[in-house]
Amino acid sequence: MKHSRKLPTAYYNWLTMTGAYISSVSLILIMLFLGVNLLFDLAPNPYLGIILFLVLPMILMFGLILVPIGVIRTNRRIKSGEESGHPPSLKIDLGKPSHRRAVQVVGFSSVILLFAGTIGAYQMYHFSESVAFCGTTCHEVMKPEYVAYQHSPHARVPCASCHIGGGANWWAKSKVSGAYQVYSVLTNNYPRPIPTPIENMRPAQETCEQCHWPNKYYGAQQKRYNHFKYDETNTAWPIDLMLKTGGGDERSGQNFGIHWHMNVGNDVEYIPRDDKRQDIAWVRVRDRNNGRSLVYEDTENPLTPEERDTLEVRTMDCMDCHNRPSHVYKSPDKSIDLALSVGKIDSTLPNIKSIAVAVMDKEYTSESEAHDSVASGITDYYAVEYPEVLESRHEDITNAIATVQEAFSQSIFPEMKVRWDVYPNNLGHLTSPGCFRCHNDRLVATTGQSMATECTTCHSILSQGSGEFAEVASTPSGLDFKHPEDIDEEWRETLCSDCHTGVQP
Ligand code: HEC
Ligand code: HEC
Ligand code: HEC
Ligand code: HEC
Ligand code: HEC
Ligand code: HEC
Known part of the structure; x- marks a missing residue:
């Protein structure tokens, strides 16, 4: 028997053999899958990708590791006389056919494996950065982010461009935390919703600024905000704003407007009291050119020395303003305003805004439960309050129900406990404090000044309201804000977001 062996004795042990077997089978499977993939040009499939670029290569490596372990163990045994056979020899004797074959086998397979391994590692790298992998692998977990992303201005920007970046260091970091995430998903141990701010999100300089030139001057932008009131006729109340976006750099001399904060010549630092960075207690602005430094402190509830240190x-x-560039979970108020403004919901249906927002606002445990309840809630409402409308405008109501269900699925994810109010949007100030986290009367500098709060600092109102209430500005400074509902001067004293929470105020 022994004489028929083609390789040195030490290769003939169960560990090495099993290892060789495992790695050959997985190599064949990889080749097979790759071949099928190339021949039929399959659509990118995350599960095939995981098997092809993660699981099989791992099994292959495992098998390969077993081979030398087996050899070393057997050699030790032979040395200690536990097993018969040739004494171990480190000499490679190319005169011996068995040694020659061993060298050939090891050399040949090393070259193939190195080659396959390099291609595999490269593919694996790309695959693990792909939108398919990030967005759909852990389907339930990433569903809110993936769905919202597909309806965002960044739908064509790969997840990795914002979440992972160039450089081996960040890549390794993201894979280490990624491995932990995979583990938490497998053990069903992940938080719902996923907490933000994301702790090791890379700074904007390495993500957003790959594509958006921070020194760019944007000028002012006109934007229309379509609102509908919660009354029987769903009165339209559009507001046209001229947003003073601005920006620029020292060279052009243009550094004002909202993008003044863009770190061109200034550093703005702040201390939030809470994890979500909503309660800001301290702000320092430093002008890098002239060394001016100003500290704003919370006058109502100053930081204690311990808080200051810790x-x-x-x-x-x-991302302190654009914290939702891609995962925009619209509030029911906003979703329905949008649907009404484009005519997907017929605004002549009585009270449709109010009832649509109300059915979206309920707490549900699953998407299908929500869909059922949206349908029955709206139908029942019209059956009781406007039976003649239910009778005569069946199609409009059916369309409205379908649109509300769709709006729900785009922005609310009961399974992951994701809603608009879980992730406050810091860009404006209507449904969360946003800009007013700093721009308020509470934070005051030693000089006695606070960050600007006049309504015209950030935008001017070009027009507001509709029909007989419509007002159009005749001067560049715009109109004084007129609150659509008579609430006296309350909107000057109270934050908009104290009343407007994304549903009926
Ligand atoms: C344009 C940049 C950008 C793109 C593209 C992007 N994200 Fe995000 N993502 C962000 C920012 C910014 C946050 C919020 C960070 C914070 O608040 O700390 C975030 C937050 C998240 C969160 C935390 C939970 C949440 O909803 O806020 C997850 C999970 C996530 N992204 C996954 C993804 C996935 C998966 C993709 C691709 C399908 C993706 N992201 C694409 C910028 C991006
Ligand atoms: C890989 C390139 C890329 C990266 C990285 C990127 N963006 Fe964008 N961003 C774009 C493109 C392209 C558009 C224009 C989309 C359009 O006009 O439809 C855009 C649009 C925007 C807009 C305008 C949105 C609107 O409503 O029209 C904002 C704001 C923005 N990006 C902020 C960010 C922020 C903040 C980050 C970092 C978290 C970021 N972007 C990262 C490519 C990128
Ligand atoms: C102080 C808050 C704030 C900061 C910081 C900030 N932005 Fe903006 N940005 C805004 C606002 C507000 C708008 C306009 C309002 C809107 O689109 O709703 C805007 C608009 C934009 C637009 C769209 C401009 C256009 O003309 O369409 C881009 C792109 C953008 N920002 C990118 C960035 C990038 C990149 C950074 C970081 C270098 C940044 N912003 C920092 C608040 C900010
Ligand atoms: C972390 C605190 C902070 C937040 C949040 C913040 N700002 Fe500011 N903002 C400042 C500071 C500090 C100044 C400068 C005050 C000074 O000059 O002393 C400033 C100044 C400004 C200016 C005046 C720039 C000029 O021309 O002099 C505008 C406009 C502005 N902010 C808009 C916004 C908008 C819009 C948002 C929300 C999207 C926002 N800010 C959010 C801290 C903040
Ligand atoms: C520090 C800057 C800043 C100040 C001060 C400010 N706003 Fe705004 N406001 C914004 C920004 C930025 C947006 C745009 C948000 C967006 O595009 O989502 C906005 C949006 C709005 C909107 C449209 C809201 C929507 O989502 O439909 C109204 C109305 C408005 N502001 C009224 C006011 C009034 C009234 C005041 C004075 C009490 C005021 N703003 C003060 C920055 C500011
Ligand atoms: C004291 C509570 C309160 C405050 C503060 C407040 N609102 Fe309102 N707002 C209401 C009520 C109540 C309505 C009427 C809702 C309805 O029945 O149509 C309303 C309606 C509106 C509407 C039209 C309908 C809608 O919900 O879209 C807009 C736009 C609006 N408010 C903007 C603002 C802005 C901007 C601020 C901050 C500058 C603000 N509000 C502050 C209570 C408030």
Whole structure:
């Protein structure tokens, strides 16, 4: 028997053999899958990708590791006389056919494996950065982010461009935390909703600024905000704003407007009291050119010395305002306004805004439960309050129900407990404090000034209201804000977001 062996004795042990077997089978499977993939040009499939670029290569490596372990163990045994056979020899004797074959086998397979391994590693790298992998692998977990992303201005920007970046260091970091995430998903141990701010999100300089030139001057932008009131006729109340976006750099001399914060010549630092960075207690602005430094402190509830020492000081970047560039979970108020403004819901249906927002606002445990309840809620409402409308406008009501269900599925994810109010949007100030986290009367500098709060600092109102209430500005400074509902001057004293929470105020 022994004489028929083609390789040195030490290769003939169960561990090495099993290892060789495992790795050959997985190599064949990889080749097979790759071949099928190339021949039929399959659509990118995350599950095939995982098997092809993660699971099989791992099994292959495992098998390969077993081979030398087996050899070493057997050699030890032979040495200690536990097993008969040739004494171990480190000499490679190319005169012996068995040694020659061993060298050939090892050399040949090393070259193939190195080659396959390099291609595999490269493919694996690409695959693990792909939108398919990030967005759909852990289907339930990433569903809110993936769905919202597909309806965002960044739908064609790969997840990795914002979440992972160039450089081996960040890549390794993201894979280490990624491995932990996979583990939490497998053990069903992940938080719902996923907490933000994301702790090791890379700074904007390495993400957003790959594509958006921070020194770019944007000028002012006109934007229309379509609102509908919660009354029987769903009165339209559009507001046209001229947003003073601005920006620029020292060279052009243009550095004002909202993008003044864009870290061109200034550092703005702040200390938030809470994890969500909504309660800001301290702000420092430093002008890097002339060294001017100004500290704003919370006059109602100043930071204690311990808080000052322990709380994190954060330097403001793009994501402190644009924290929802891609995962925009619209509030029911906003979703329905949007549907009414484009005519997907017929605004002549009595009270449709009010009832549509109300059915979206309920707490549900699953998407299908929500869909059922949206349908029955709207139908029942019309059956009781407007039976003649239910009778005569069946199609409009059916369309409205379908649109509300669709709006729900795009922005609310009961399974992951994701809603608009879980992830406050810091860009404006209507449904969360946003800009007013800093621009308020509470934060005051030693000089006595606070950050600007006049309504015209950030935008001017070009027009507001509709029909007999419509007002159009005749001067560049715009109109004084007129609150659509008579609430006296309450809107000057109270934050908009104290009343407007994304549903009927
Ligand atoms: C344009 C940049 C951008 C793109 C593209 C992007 N994200 Fe995000 N993502 C963000 C920002 C910014 C946050 C919020 C960070 C924070 O608040 O700390 C975020 C937050 C998240 C969160 C935390 C939970 C949440 O909803 O806020 C997850 C999970 C996530 N992204 C996954 C993805 C996935 C999966 C993709 C691709 C399908 C993707 N992201 C694409 C910028 C992006
Ligand atoms: C890989 C390139 C890329 C990266 C990275 C990127 N963006 Fe964008 N962004 C774009 C493109 C392209 C558009 C224009 C989309 C359009 O006009 O439809 C855009 C549009 C925008 C807009 C305008 C949105 C609107 O409503 O029209 C904002 C704001 C923005 N990006 C912020 C960010 C922020 C903040 C980050 C970092 C978290 C970021 N972007 C990262 C490519 C990128
Ligand atoms: C102080 C808050 C704030 C910061 C910081 C900030 N932005 Fe903006 N940005 C805004 C606002 C507000 C708008 C306009 C309002 C809107 O689109 O709703 C805007 C508009 C934009 C637009 C769209 C401009 C256009 O003409 O369409 C882009 C792109 C953008 N920002 C990118 C960035 C990038 C990149 C950074 C970081 C270098 C950044 N922003 C930092 C508040 C900010
Ligand atoms: C972390 C605190 C902070 C937040 C949040 C913040 N700002 Fe500011 N903002 C400042 C500071 C500090 C100044 C400068 C005050 C000074 O000059 O002392 C400033 C100044 C401004 C200016 C005046 C720039 C000029 O021309 O002099 C505008 C406009 C502005 N902010 C808009 C916004 C908008 C819009 C938002 C929300 C999207 C916002 N800010 C959010 C801290 C903040
Ligand atoms: C520090 C800057 C800043 C100040 C001060 C400010 N706003 Fe705004 N406001 C914004 C920004 C930025 C947006 C745009 C938000 C967006 O595009 O989502 C906005 C949006 C709005 C909107 C449209 C809201 C929507 O989502 O439909 C109204 C109305 C408005 N502001 C009224 C006011 C009034 C009234 C005041 C004075 C009490 C005021 N703003 C003060 C920055 C500011
Ligand atoms: C004291 C509570 C309160 C405050 C503060 C407040 N609102 Fe309102 N707002 C209401 C009520 C109540 C309505 C009427 C809702 C309805 O029945 O149509 C309303 C309606 C509106 C509407 C039209 C309908 C809608 O919901 O879209 C807009 C736009 C609006 N408010 C903007 C603002 C802005 C901007 C601010 C901050 C500058 C603000 N509000 C502050 C209570 C408030």
